[in-house]
Amino acid sequence: MIINVLSPQGYCGGVKHAIEIVNKVINDPNTKKPIYLLGQIIHNEHVINEIKSKGVIVLEGKSKLELLDSINFGTIIFSAHGVAPIIYEKAKEKGLNIVDATCSNVLIVHKKIKEFLDLNYDIIYIGSPKHPESEGVLGISNKIHFISNIDDINNLNINNKNIYITNQTTLSMFDINEYFDLLKSKYPTSIIEDKICRATTVRQEAVAYQEKVDLCIVVGDKMSSNSKKLAKVSNEIAKIKTIFCEDLKSLDKNELIGINSVSITSGASTPEYITKEIIEYLKTL
Numbered sequence: 001m002i003i004n005v006l007s008p009q010g011y012c013g014g015v016k017h018a019i020e021i022v023n024k025v026i027n028d029p030n031t032k033k034p035i036y037l038l039g040q041i042i043h044n045e046h047v048i049n050e051i052k053s054k055g056v057i058v059l060e061g062k063s064k065l066e067l068l069d070s071i072n073f074g075t076i077i078f079s080a081h082g083v084a085p086i087i088y089e090k091a092k093e094k095g096l097n098i099v100d101a102t103c104s105n106v107l108i109v110h111k112k113i114k115e116f117l118d119l120n121y122d123i124i125y126i127g128s129p130k131h132p133e134s135e136g137v138l139g140i141s142n143k144i145h146f147i148s149n150i151d152d153i154n155n156l157n158i159n160n161k162n163i164y165i166t167n168q169t170t171l172s173m174f175d176i177n178e179y180f181d182l183l184k185s186k187y188p189t190s191i192i193e194d195k196i197c198r199a200t201t202v203r204q205e206a207v208a209y210q211e212k213v214d215l216c217i218v219v220g221d222k223m224s225s226n227s228k229k230l231a232k233v234s235n236e237i238a239k240i241k242t243i244f245c246e247d248l249k250s251l252d253k254n255e256l257i258g259i260n261s262v263s264i265t266s267g268a269s270t271p272e273y274i275t276k277e278i279i280e281y282l283k284t285l
């Protein structure tokens with residue numbers, strides 16, 4: 001079988017940074033215990049389980065505010081996706097030791113939005129519904145209009161000439177321009193800034209312009225936005241049959257029957273050893 005390993009593989013800078021922060025906090029004897037993670041530090045179950053095995057408590061399942069209400073002391077780590085200002089304030093009020101692992105690319109988006117809000121702009125933010133990065137941004141102000149599909153654009157009704165338009169860092173670079181074009185024709189004086197991060201675009205480009213193969217395998221967590229977008233780009237732009245798996249165990253081996261060539265890519269939060277394990281398996285076929 002021909003195996004094309006698409007590059008890059010492994011963690012992006014933001015994920016590496018977040019994991020380093022968590023390990024530093026765990027290994028520091030002066031860290032106030034217990035250590036809590038507010039949501040998943042990155043979207044990968046393998047990484048989360050490893051962190052849990054080191055004694056960190058991962059708070060999940062409710063809104064971030066409700067989760068904060070359930071704790072009264074110790075250290076709270078904010079994930080790479082960022083949090084809304086109210087979450088910082090609440091954690092501070094409660095006297096928790098705050099450790100912020102937000103990716104610098106996400107922090108830039110927060111900063112730009114706040115700057116434009118101070119200038120009395122309305123904000124249009126394009127993102128994935130219920131994704132923690134979007135939730136963190138939307139918590140900045142109620143003057144942020146959330147867009148996740150074309151219908152949302154049609155339903156927009158903003159009476160302000162000053163509009164700043166931006167987006168979640170892990171969207172598809174092949175979809176975003178349609179949104180920008182429609183928004184620009186509806187609000188011609190708006191300022192648009194594409195904030196899809198470099199780690200996302202290089203992976204999407206590698207997938208979109210890859211050599212033709214029978215099957216493309218995307219390795220990533222089902223919650224990972226950038227991994228899901230890689231599968232979308234492979235299907236829709238490269239027009240290659242694509243399957244998604246989280247690890248070797250979840251790889252549907254039936255999909256490999258009759259396949260002579262595969263490509264393999266992985267999300268920015270997928271540990272490299274998981275992808276390598278799948279590559280080694282493919283080599284045996």
Ligand code: SF4
Pocket residue numbers: 012013014015080103104105106169170197198199200226268
């Ligand atoms: S995918 Fe981009 S925005 Fe997300 S953590 Fe990685 S570098 Fe940061």
